[in-house]
Amino acid sequence: MPSDDQAPTLAASVPQPDGTPERLRRQIEFIIEVDQLKNVFRQSPLLAADRRENDAEHSWHLALMTLLLAEYADEPIDRSKVLAMVVLHDLVEIYAGDTFLYDTAASADQEERERAAADRLFAILPNDQRDHFRALWDEFEERASAEARFAKAMDRLQPLLLNYGNRGGTWRTPGVTDADVLARKSVIGDASAELWSYARTLIRTGADHGWVPRAEAGPRS
Amino acid sequence: MPSDDQAPTLAASVPQPDGTPERLRRQIEFIIEVDQLKNVFRQSPLLAADRRENDAEHSWHLALMTLLLAEYADEPIDRSKVLAMVVLHDLVEIYAGDTFLYDTAASADQEERERAAADRLFAILPNDQRDHFRALWDEFEERASAEARFAKAMDRLQPLLLNYGNRGGTWRTPGVTDADVLARKSVIGDASAELWSYARTLIRTGADHGWVPRAEAGPRS
Ligand SMILES: [Ca+2]
Numbered sequence: 415m416p417s418d419d420q421a422p423t424l425a426a427s428v429p430q431p432d433g434t435p436e437r438l439r440r441q442i443e444f445i446i447e448v449d450q451l452k453n454v455f456r457q458s459p460l461l462a463a464d465r466r467e468n469d470a471e472h473s474w475h476l477a478l479m480t481l482l483l484a485e486y487a488d489e490p491i492d493r494s495k496v497l498a499m500v501v502l503h504d505l506v507e508i509y510a511g512d513t514f515l516y517d518t519a520a521s522a523d524q525e526e527r528e529r530a531a532a533d534r535l536f537a538i539l540p541n542d543q544r545d546h547f548r549a550l551w552d553e554f555e556e557r558a559s560a561e562a563r564f565a566k567a568m569d570r571l572q573p574l575l576l577n578y579g580n581r582g583g584t585w586r587t588p589g590v591t592d593a594d595v596l597a598r599k600s601v602i603g604d605a606s607a608e609l610w611s612y613a614r615t616l617i618r619t620g621a622d623h624g625w626v627p628r629a630e631a632g633p634r635s
Numbered sequence: 636m637p638s639d640d641q642a643p644t645l646a647a648s649v650p651q652p653d654g655t656p657e658r659l660r661r662q663i664e665f666i667i668e669v670d671q672l673k674n675v676f677r678q679s680p681l682l683a684a685d686r687r688e689n690d691a692e693h694s695w696h697l698a699l700m701t702l703l704l705a706e707y708a709d710e711p712i713d714r715s716k717v718l719a720m721v722v723l724h725d726l727v728e729i730y731a732g733d734t735f736l737y738d739t740a741a742s743a744d745q746e747e748r749e750r751a752a753a754d755r756l757f758a759i760l761p762n763d764q765r766d767h768f769r770a771l772w773d774e775f776e777e778r779a780s781a782e783a784r785f786a787k788a789m790d791r792l793q794p795l796l797l798n799y800g801n802r803g804g805t806w807r808t809p810g811v812t813d814a815d816v817l818a819r820k821s822v823i824g825d826a827s828a829e830l831w832s833y834a835r836t837l838i839r840t841g842a843d844h845g846w847v848p849r850a851e852a853g854p855r856s
Contacts, residue, residue: 424682424683427800428682428799428800431836431837431839431840433836434833434836438707438829438833441703441704442796442833444703445696445699445700445703445793445796446682446796446800448696448699449681449682449683449696449797449800450683451683451692451695452681452683452684452688452692453681453683453684460670460673460674461645461649461667461670462645462670462671462672462673462674463673463674467673468692470691470692470695470696471672471673471689471691471692471695473695474672474691474692474694474695474698474722475666475669475670475691477695477698477718477722478666478669478722478723479666481719481722481723482662482665482666482760482764483662486659493715494714494715494718497698497715497718497719497722498702498718501695501698501699501702501718502699502702539703543703572666575663575666575667576670578649579648579649579667579670608659612655612659612663615652615654615655616652618652619652
């Protein structure tokens with residue numbers, strides 16, 4: 415539940431017309447509140463424009479990828495559930511912010527910050543939808559099902575494509591090596607052997623081109 | 636099929652590693668090509684930031700709305716199919732551009748431009764997925780099923796929320812009246828009586844506040 419010291423929601427600045435049914439009002443307030451996902455910026459640079467990507471367009475890209483790549487899942491998956499997961503997977507970042515994959519300091523309290531954000535954000539919804547969204551997000555975070563593992567694979571593969579296409583992108587972060595990239599991306603292999611094979615080839619090709627430094631004595635794929 | 640005078644694709648600027656299987660290569664090229672949807676800007680202003688919305692984040696917002704509002708559909712709908720439709724409904728605008736709802740001149744050849752764009756874009760995909768995406772997009776455009784009508788309702792309701800929340804937004808376009816807004820939004824009623832009732836209330840409330848001019852002798856809802 416929101417505590418007193420928290421800023422008012424965006425939704426509170428858009429009063430709904432008198433007579434809007436309570437359930438619909440809460441759903442609409444949530445839809446308004448999450449407009450803020452378009453203003454949470456990631457580290458990844460786009461391919462199509464010279465700016466960083468925001469979480470909303472990133473989430474859309476994962477949904478599109480799910481439609482095309484679901485056939486590579488090693489376990490049977492319910493595509494509709496994967497779509498729901500990728501659409502909502504980053505919503506907590508509206509309050510918790512984006513945590514860069516290679517920022518180990520920020521990652522320390524990430525889980526706690528994101529859980530608090532989920533408590534606050536999903537509470538806007540009618541109780542049944544609050545519980546449903548929260549359960550889907552928990553399942554995604556814990557990679558507790560084939561759908562969660564596939565959604566997580568999409569979330570890891572997409573920025574890999576952006577970095578590869580940008581001849582480096584965030585691979586050029588000081589201190590990051592090909593071994594770090596391989597380690598962070600290995601969850602793709604929990605969902606699809608074929609997509610993980612492709613991802614390893616992208617990383618290897620990037621290292622061959624000098625877009626990501628090789629680890630001095632790191633693992634080789 | 637692309638003709639000789641068309642610019643090379645974005646995907647062509649990102650060569651895939653040698654040995655990438657043909658089917659996967661075409662899927663990845665499509666995923667790269669559609670990064671451009673993040674760079675197609677709409678007229679609608681965001682609620683969360685002082686800029687216009689792009690098609691990718693708009694499409695994500697429709698998917699989120701579908702998850703929450705599917706229960707208001709008057710006909711049974713396959714939610715997974717609606718999600719697929721809203722994710723791909725604007726892709727043709729990568730080549731055809733966004734056509735503003737209240738721009739009647741640009742609307743004249745919109746259909747032809749968008750069909751040509753669909754021919755070109757979906758041809759990047761493996762043939763089975765090309766045909767599947769094209770069929771879904773045609774169905775959406777023709778509002779030929781309950782899913783298409785619901786997806787179209789989401790597409791009309793979302794900018795209504797942005798305009799209402801912005802106390803006008805594109806409702807303030809010169810020449811546009813509440814009667815025009817009601818006419819353009821009436822397709823919401825083909826999918827859901829309850830959402831259309833809510834949408835009419837938003838428009839009426841907006842007119843009451845002076846955010847959209849009233850038609851001199853226009854229809855009243
Ligand atoms: Ca994230």
